[in-house]
Amino acid sequence: MKRIRIVVWIAVAAFALAAGAAYLLRPNIGMLPGQLPLAAGIGGPFELTTHEGKRLSSSELAGTPFALFFGFTNCPDVCPTTMLELSNAIKALGPEADRMRFFFVSVDPERDTPEQLKLYLSNFDPHITGLVGTQEEIAVVAKAYRAIYEKVPTKDGFTYNHTALVYLMGRDGRLAGTINYQESVDTQVKKLRRVIGG
Amino acid sequence: MGSNVRVARAAVIGLGLGLLACMPAIAPVVAQEYRAGPIRIEAPWIRATPAGAQVAGGYMKIENTGKEADRLVGGTTAIAGKFEVHEMQMVGTVMKMRELDKGLEVPAGQSVELKPGSYHLMLLDLKARPKAGDKIKGTLVFEKAGKVDVEYSVRGAGAGGQTGDKH
Numbered sequence: 599m600k601r602i603r604i605v606v607w608i609a610v611a612a613f614a615l616a617a618g619a620a621y622l623l624r625p626n627i628g629m630l631p632g633q634l635p636l637a638a639g640i641g642g643p644f645e646l647t648t649h650e651g652k653r654l655s656s657s658e659l660a661g662t663p664f665a666l667f668f669g670f671t672n673c674p675d676v677c678p679t680t681m682l683e684l685s686n687a688i689k690a691l692g693p694e695a696d697r698m699r700f701f702f703v704s705v706d707p708e709r710d711t712p713e714q715l716k717l718y719l720s721n722f723d724p725h726i727t728g729l730v731g732t733q734e735e736i737a738v739v740a741k742a743y744r745a746i747y748e749k750v751p752t753k754d755g756f757t758y759n760h761t762a763l764v765y766l767m768g769r770d771g772r773l774a775g776t777i778n779y780q781e782s783v784d785t786q787v788k789k790l791r792r793v794i795g796g
Numbered sequence: 797m798g799s800n801v802r803v804a805r806a807a808v809i810g811l812g813l814g815l816l817a818c819m820p821a822i823a824p825v826v827a828q829e830y831r832a833g834p835i836r837i838e839a840p841w842i843r844a845t846p847a848g849a850q851v852a853g854g855y856m857k858i859e860n861t862g863k864e865a866d867r868l869v870g871g872t873t874a875i876a877g878k879f880e881v882h883e884m885q886m887v888g889t890v891m892k893m894r895e896l897d898k899g900l901e902v903p904a905g906q907s908v909e910l911k912p913g914s915y916h917l918m919l920l921d922l923k924a925r926p927k928a929g930d931k932i933k934g935t936l937v938f939e940k941a942g943k944v945d946v947e948y949s950v951r952g953a954g955a956g957g958q959t960g961d962k963h
Contacts, residue, residue, distance in 0.1 A: 657870060754880065762891040778889065
């Protein structure tokens with residue numbers, strides 16, 4: 599019986615070590631799990647309106663790395679958290695941040711006017727540009743990025759389900775990585791540096 | 797028998813160590829407590845909202861010390877016109893949100909936590925913007941335990957996120 603106990607303890611210790619090691623050594627660049635072959639198919643042309651009311655075409659982004667997140671300003675949790683953490687990562691990047699672009703694409707054109715986006719983004723790092731468009735324009739960009747968004751009715755209104763990844767697009771216009779919900783700022787900075795350098 | 801208990805204990809400790817290694821640090825919180833019959837509400841809080849936000853999230857821990865399940869079915873806050881109970885879930889990389897139209901069940905003898913990334917109060921039609929450090933009066937309504945007055949503290953916009961403690 600005693601031997602069994604020792605074996606169990608060893609197994610337990612090994613599991614604890616493995617879990618700790620797996621956490622510490624987790625990969626720096628998060629590709630879509632199991633979807634690496636799709637990476638080449640993510641991204642594509644879009645045209646939207648910025649929070650300053652100017653039109654922006656993805657063709658202006660050729661050769662510039664950028665980060666892109668889908669959300670909406672009436673989102674209580676994942677969107678402000680992601681924008682706040684991304685803002686902290688941008689601050690940590692310092693002047694390097696000027697070498698890439700950052701976009702918050704609203705999937706809620708009914709409520710998110712350019713003015714509303716401007717007010718919302720005033721809370722976060724000024725490198726982040728808000729983008730919104732017509733329902734059709736949003737559908738085009740979401741499809742290009744294989745992002746999911748769906749309107750969900752509630753008792754008093756509606757909310758959205760949406761993909762909560764930050765897409766990192768390289769200079770070549772291809773997916774270079776992603777930032778997942780609540781990854782540490784250190785990891786985010788490393789990933790952003792890699793996209794800027796790549 | 798004795799060794800089974802030890803094995804189980806070892807397994808629990810090991811699992812705990814493993815999980816601990818995977819989890820971000822959780823800031824200690826001085827708990828504010830409220831009671832309604834067998835229902836105990838711990839540390840209700842609202843997340844400070846960014847300018848322009850029309851909604852705020854509310855969080856707390858609810859413990860049911862009774863022998864019957866109860867449900868959080870509604871409530872009010874001084875800052876919002878509307879009050880809903882929602883569930884947020886990450887399904888792969890997709891954030892899914894739904895209103896719990898029958899309320900949130902708190903099973904007998906168990907506790908349920910409303911926290912970022914999970915269940916939350918959805919406060920809509922904000923009349924005032926909650927700022928960190930504010931205290932906001934409100935009520936919670938349970939199906940069986942009835943209505944209870946609570947006071948929410950407002951935590952920084954990053955609270956619950958990994959960067960929350962730096963602000």
